[in-house]
Amino acid sequence: xxxxxxxxxxxxxxxxxxxxxxxxxxxxxxxxxxxxxxxxxxxxxxxxxxxxxxxxxxxxxxxxxxxxxxxxxxxxxxxxxxxxxxxxxxxxxxxx
Numbered sequence: 866x867x868x869x870x871x872x873x874x875x876x877x878x879x880x881x882x883x884x885x886x887x888x889x890x891x892x893x894x895x896x897x898x899x900x901x902x903x904x905x906x907x908x909x910x911x912x913x914x915x916x917x918x919x920x921x922x923x924x925x926x927x928x929x930x931x932x933x934x935x936x937x938x939x940x941x942x943x944x945x946x947x948x949x950x951x952x953x954x955x956x957x958x959x960x961x
Contacts, residue, residue, distance in 0.1 A: 873901070881906055882913035 881899050885892065885906050896903045 878909050879913070882909040885910040886913060
């Protein structure tokens with residue numbers, strides 16, 4: 866029969882990786898505390914370091930998208946305002 870591998874939640878992996886990044890305990894100590902092999906903790910720590918910048922990139926992309934949306938809304942409101950002024954002028958001058 867094949868080996869059964871234990872699966873961990875992403876929340877648990879993040880918790881262990883963060884503890885490893887703090888470096889206030891050795892990987893051996895963390896292995897004993899969390900009951901995870903040292904090489905697995907090391908792997909999660911490396912993945913966390915490599916991908917940490919992505920969390921900031923996503924927020925920047927969302928901020929950029931929100932700014933673009935707000936600019937579009939502002940342009941549309943200006944256009945509506947101009948059309949209302951034109952409509953009022955037409956009504957006043959041509960008794961519509």
